[in-house]
Amino acid sequence: MLNEEFAFKHSSAREAPVIKSELVLKLSEMNPHLYQRDVEILVNAILDEITDALRKGDRVELRGFGTFSIKERDARQGRNPRTGEKVSVTGKVVPYFKSGKEMRDRLNPKAGAAKRA
Structure with missing residues (x-):
């Protein structure tokens, strides 16, 4: 879910886009019990599953x-x-x-x- 805690440093659409490494960093900050590397693995796994499903036509x-x-x-x-x-x-x-x-x-x-x- 989107919430105010999950705000990135970018405040305008004209600024640089949020990149995957920033997403990983923010998620690991919100979940200090998880290692940043584990969060990166999870984010990559989610994106890979979405890509694989689309590749199959789902x-x-x-x-x-x-x-x-x-x-x-x-x-x-x-x-x-x-x-x-x-x-x-x-x-x-x-x-x-x-x-x-x-x-x-x-x-x-x-x-x-x-x-x-």
Whole structure:
């Protein structure tokens, strides 16, 4: 769950993104009974499981957080930006994330409160 304790040093979307090592550090600070290396192993395991599920074509639903899935992009004609020459872009599978309602409400507290009123 997101909470105020789990705030990173970045206060604006324009600043540098939160990186995995900062996430590991913050989680290990919040759980002093765990070694930082163990937290890193857990974070990597979670990310690997999400990736493996997506690779198999499964959706990963984390209630309150969001859903990871894959989308297929069709092959298309593109252009080389330097030469303007037409090029074929092959189809591909890309990851997709849709935030959950609880996350959206926490990110937009006024919008969520107005809907309930």
